[in-house]
Amino acid sequence: MHELPVINSILKVVLKHAVDNNVKKVVAVHLQVGELSDLEDKWMQQYFDYLAKGGIAEGALLKIERTPVVMKCGDCGFSYVVDLKEDKAMICPECGSKKNTLISGREYFVKNLEAI
Amino acid sequence: MSDEIRLIEVKEDILADNDALAKKLREDLRKEKTFLLNLMASPGAGKTSLVIQTIQRLKEKLRIGVMEADIDSMVDAEKVAKEGVDAIQIRTGGFCHMDATMVKSGLDAMDTDRLDLVILENVGNLVCPAEFETGAIKNAMILSVPEGDDKPLKYPLMFSVCHALVINKMDFLALSDFDVEKCRQRVLKINPDIQIFEVSCKTGEGIEQWVAWLHDEVKAL
Numbered sequence: 001m002h003e004l005p006v007i008n009s010i011l012k013v014v015l016k017h018a019v020d021n022n023v024k025k026v027v028a029v030h031l032q033v034g035e036l037s038d039l040e041d042k043w044m045q046q047y048f049d050y051l052a053k054g055g056i057a058e059g060a061l062l063k064i065e066r067t068p069v070v071m072k073c074g075d076c077g078f079s080y081v082v083d084l085k086e087d088k089a090m091i092c093p094e095c096g097s098k099k100n101t102l103i104s105g106r107e108y109f110v111k112n113l114e115a116i
Numbered sequence: 117m118s119d120e121i122r123l124i125e126v127k128e129d130i131l132a133d134n135d136a137l138a139k140k141l142r143e144d145l146r147k148e149k150t151f152l153l154n155l156m157a158s159p160g161a162g163k164t165s166l167v168i169q170t171i172q173r174l175k176e177k178l179r180i181g182v183m184e185a186d187i188d189s190m191v192d193a194e195k196v197a198k199e200g201v202d203a204i205q206i207r208t209g210g211f212c213h214m215d216a217t218m219v220k221s222g223l224d225a226m227d228t229d230r231l232d233l234v235i236l237e238n239v240g241n242l243v244c245p246a247e248f249e250t251g252a253i254k255n256a257m258i259l260s261v262p263e264g265d266d267k268p269l270k271y272p273l274m275f276s277v278c279h280a281l282v283i284n285k286m287d288f289l290a291l292s293d294f295d296v297e298k299c300r301q302r303v304l305k306i307n308p309d310i311q312i313f314e315v316s317c318k319t320g321e322g323i324e325q326w327v328a329w330l331h332d333e334v335k336a337l
Contacts, residue, residue: 002212002244009130017126027121036273038243090305098308102276106247108131113124 003039006108007047013110014057021115026057028114032067034105065111067104074099134248137216141223141251150228151334152219152236154252156274159240161260162284164192165317166326167235171199173327178232178334183222185214185239192237202226213244216251233334242267246274254333256280261288265299272306280311282326287316 010031018026029048033039041064052058068081073092080093090100129135145152157163164184171180181202184192193205206222208214214222219236228234236252238245257278259267262285268275275281281303283296300312311329315322 002247005211005215006130006247009133013126013128013130017124017128021122021124023122023124024119036276037247038273090308098304100308106131106273107129110126110128110130112126114121115124116119116121 003043003047004051006039007044007051010108010110011048011051011057014060014113015055017110017113018056018115023056023113023115025116026060026113027116028061028063029057030063030065030111030113032065032107032109032111034107035066035069036105037108067107067109069105070103071100072103073097074101079103131247131249134216137220138249138251141216141220142253145223145228145251145253146337148229149337150231150234151254151337152223152234152250152252153330154214154236154238154245154250154255155258156238156242156245156255156278157240157258158242158260158263161240161258161263162317163237163240163258164195166258166282166284166315167196167237168199169317169320169323170235170327170330171196171201173323174233174331175199175201177331179230181226181228181231181234183219183226183234183236185218185222185237187211187239202231208239212239212241213248214238214250215248219250219252233330242271242274246271246277253337254279256282258282258284259299260285261292261294265294265296265302268299268302268306275303275306275310278307278310280313280326280329283312283314284317286314286321287319 014029045062048062070079071082072079075097076095078092078094091098155163182196183204185206185208188207190205193203196203204225255278313322313326315326
């Protein structure tokens with residue numbers, strides 16, 4: 001059920017840009033989805049197919065690229081990629097600090113469209 | 117017009133609209149000195165029980181309102197209203213989370229400028245509520261002992277967006293293999309600034325510390 005509002009928002013962005021650019025048909029949508037998202041590629045496509053039916057984005061292929069979780073050290077400012085599912089302490093590789101904040105990994109970013 | 121495929125730059129984050137509205141809501145709440153707490157948890161973790169325990173200890177000190185979000189029922193708002201505070205029920209009608217637009221309509225219906233604290237009891241689930249900012253001043257979550265100490269590994273986003281974690285049903289600890297220390301380490305790894313409270317809504321253990329934290333946060337607004 002969570003997929004529906006997310007995919008609907010993606011479709012709205014896609015259609016807005018498609019109309020602005022006088023597109024006849026959207027062929028593909030490049031998405032960057034943060035690794036913290038629980039949505040599966042397969043289901044995102046199915047929901048998109050359902051919602052886009054009858055419009056200029058019908059049949060468009062979602063090309064989904066997963067973007068890593070990036071943390072920033074609160075002490076030295078160094079940014080680094082982490083695997084949150086690994087069960088070990090998170091420490092800045094530069095200075096050893098444990099103060100870290102999430103700077104990316106939860107986004108749904110529409111990068112560009114392939115269209116005719 | 118040719119039928120050649122064109123590449124159209126979009127570069128838009130779809131959560132941006134919601135994030136922007138949430139930010140505006142938070143600014144407005146700060147101005148009118150109303151503290152909005154977004155409380156999240158799985159179904160059955162004890163959200164309504166914690167809300168009731170919190171109201172009972174704070175209703176003499178603060179003017180409190182409660183916004184209950186549920187897919188489809190009125191039971192929580194009825195329970196909370198018995199405690200003598202303003203409670204409204206928002207039926208999300210199938211939606212698995214509250215977003216900033218829904219929260220705004222709830223706040224508009226509540227006459228918030230005469231309230232010090234509004235508790236939003238979000239829809240029971242550890243996935244979607246974490247992705248949609250509500251405009252709350254602080255986010256808190258409950259993890260109950262029977263759910264297991266591995267939840268921070270399974271739902272890292274939820275644990276990363278919260279300012280406070282209430283570990284509920286501590287009275288059940290002896291019957292389970294929940295490892296509190298392991299759980300703490302897993303949570304602190306994702307979110308080193310989070311405040312952790314070990315409580316039992318049934319026995320009242322640990323509730324005072326949680327309530328003291330919340331009271332200080334409201335007063336600091």
